[in-house]
Amino acid sequence: MKNQIINLDQNFKPIDGDEIQFESFTFSAGEPHIKIKSDIVGPVIITHRLNSFNDLGLLCIAVDALKRMHAELEELIIPYFPSARQDRVMIKGEPLSVKVYADIINQLGFKTVRILDAHSEVTPALLNNCTAVTNHLFIQSVVGKIGTDLKLISPDGGALKKIYKVSEFLGGIEVVECSKSRDVKTGKLAGFKVYTDDLNNQDCLIVDDICDGGGTFIGLAEVLKKKNAGKLYLAVTHGIFSKGFDNLDSCFEHIFTTNSFKDLTHENLTQIKLNDRLLS
Numbered sequence: 001m002k003n004q005i006i007n008l009d010q011n012f013k014p015i016d017g018d019e020i021q022f023e024s025f026t027f028s029a030g031e032p033h034i035k036i037k038s039d040i041v042g043p044v045i046i047t048h049r050l051n052s053f054n055d056l057g058l059l060c061i062a063v064d065a066l067k068r069m070h071a072e073l074e075e076l077i078i079p080y081f082p083s084a085r086q087d088r089v090m091i092k093g094e095p096l097s098v099k100v101y102a103d104i105i106n107q108l109g110f111k112t113v114r115i116l117d118a119h120s121e122v123t124p125a126l127l128n129n130c131t132a133v134t135n136h137l138f139i140q141s142v143v144g145k146i147g148t149d150l151k152l153i154s155p156d157g158g159a160l161k162k163i164y165k166v167s168e169f170l171g172g173i174e175v176v177e178c179s180k181s182r183d184v185k186t187g188k189l190a191g192f193k194v195y196t197d198d199l200n201n202q203d204c205l206i207v208d209d210i211c212d213g214g215g216t217f218i219g220l221a222e223v224l225k226k227k228n229a230g231k232l233y234l235a236v237t238h239g240i241f242s243k244g245f246d247n248l249d250s251c252f253e254h255i256f257t258t259n260s261f262k263d264l265t266h267e268n269l270t271q272i273k274l275n276d277r278l279l280s
């Protein structure tokens with residue numbers, strides 16, 4: 001039987017199919033409400049941008065409504081997994097936030113959960129039957145626009161394994177390894193090491209999963225410039241850009257992201273819209 005799709009974040013339609021119609025609104029006290037308007041005739045796929053506990057609330061009540069209509073919950077597609085960076089307890093007294101989200105999502109009872117460019121191996125391990133889609137097709141789209149005559153830059157050890165896989169997928173673009181240190185107590189960036197003597201004016205593409213405030217990439221760009229990098233490009237799957245673009249713009253020739261977190265327009269940014277292909 002053909003799947004039916006419910007795009008819970010109505011501005012975000014990453015895959016095609018027969019859409020389930022619904023109405024949603026928030027009561028004045030802030031409580032979400034939903035009404036499913038279509039008949040349920042096939043297995044259901046939900047796509048949702050799950051950036052906060054409010055988004056999670058809407059998902060939970062939507063699933064309740066669907067279960068009351070005897071829906072078969074085939075798949076949940078949430079490209080950006082919330083709190084994925086809080087995947088370990090660094091200091092006594094901190095929560096393991098990613099597990100809080102994962103436990104709730106596991107309870108919903110989907111056959112599979114699909115996420116994009118997982119921050120680490122922790123999130124897929126916590127989710128039942130998780131498909132973790134890589135960033136390979138996204139980065140392939142990026143190099144399709146800027147060419148392959150460049151070096152791929154991995155900002156830190158966490159991104160290293162992934163970037164070698166991207167490089168292999170793209171036919172062996174050279175990787176430059178870097179490491180990043182943070183103050184464990186404050187979380188503030190302490191510095192970068194770039195493991196090459198000279199970049200010889202070669203263009204560089206920094207590849208990472210998330211750009212939040214951008215401090216990582218601004219700091220790394222400074223170090224790469226000191227090593228004689230040519231043009232600098234940035235590709236991050238999940239574009240939060242919580243501190244805007246002013247400081248990033250002066251560091252990068254161009255920035256690339258997807259719309260997994262939010263819709264963005266900015267003159268120095270290309271947002272590649274997620275679709276069936278990028279999520280497979």
Ligand SMILES: O=P(O)(O)OC[C@H]1O[C@@H](O)[C@H](O)[C@@H]1O
Nearest residue numbers: 085210211212213214215216
């Ligand atoms: O420096 P900002 O943009 O705030 O944070 C993004 C970085 O923080 C990491 O966990 C991400 O993987 C990325 O390397």
